[in-house]
Every structure is written in C-alpha cells, then in structure tokens.
Amino acid sequence: MKSMFDIMKISSSGMRAQRTRLEVVAQNMANVHTTRTEEGGPYRKKDVVLTAQDVSEAKFSRIFGGKVEGVKVEDVIESAKPFERIQSPGHPDADKEGYLTLPNVNIMEEMTDMISATRAYEANSSVLQTTKQMVQKSLEIAR
Secondary structure, eight states: OHHHHHHHHHHHHHHHHHHHHHHHHHHHHHTTTOOOOTTSSSOOOEEEEEEEEEOOOHHHHHHHTSOOEEEEEEEEEEOOOOOEEEEOTTSTTOOTTSEEEEOSOOHHHHHHHHHHHHHHHHHHHHHHHHHHHHHHHHHHHHO
16 A cells, blocks of 8 residues: 555656646746846746656565655756847837847747646646545455
8 A cells, every 4th residue: 555655646746846837837928028027137938947856665666676756846947048139129128229138938838838747747647546546446345
C-alpha cells in the first residue's frame, strides 16, 4: 500500500508543477502588450524551471532500484529572449527616435506551453484517479 502513496506523491508533485506553469503562462499572456512596468521598460517573459524531487520511500525505491523522483518548481526566471522594437512615434512609451520596445512574449509559444502544461496536468490527474481506484478495489477485496 505504501507504494500506492508514492505514486500519488509523484502525480501530485507533477500537478503542482503544471499548475505553476499554467499560472506563469497566464501572467505572460496577460502582459503581452505591457510596455511599461514598475521596474521600467516592457514586461519580460517569465519561464518556470522544473527539477527532480526525491519522494521515495523504502518499498517503492526497492522496486525501481533507487530513489523515486517527482518534480518541483525550482524557480521562476525572466527570459533572456530579446525584446522586439517597432516604430511607433505616437506611443507614450516610444524612445526619442520613435521606437517602441515590446515585451518578449510570443503568444503562439505561450499557447503551446499552455497546451503542454494542460496535457501534463491531465495525465498526472489520470494517474492519480487510477491509483485511487486501485486502492479502493484493494480495500474491497480485503473485506
């Protein structure tokens, strides 16, 4: 039964990570036209850095011959991708030459990231549901 809980830990860690990815994608998409931030300059795209996280317990570790890893959000970083500059002399945030610096957010990349994170979240949710059903069936059999 302990290994079932390890599976649940792995799946829930994946769901937490994908939820964070979706939140960051939403933030990026909401700021796709933000040309002035509190820090100055246009909004800078954010990226989520994921790393492996040990969630192993003795029984499950023996089956796989080592530690069992889930995932965790290591950091949310600003993208190093360059900003786009367009000529827009009438815009209040344009520079002296009339160029406007736009956020480095590509809406198509964000949509792709959103679909990827959604599918990964759904896959982890499905594993969690299946594991839960297996635990319930095991308890029914044990009666």
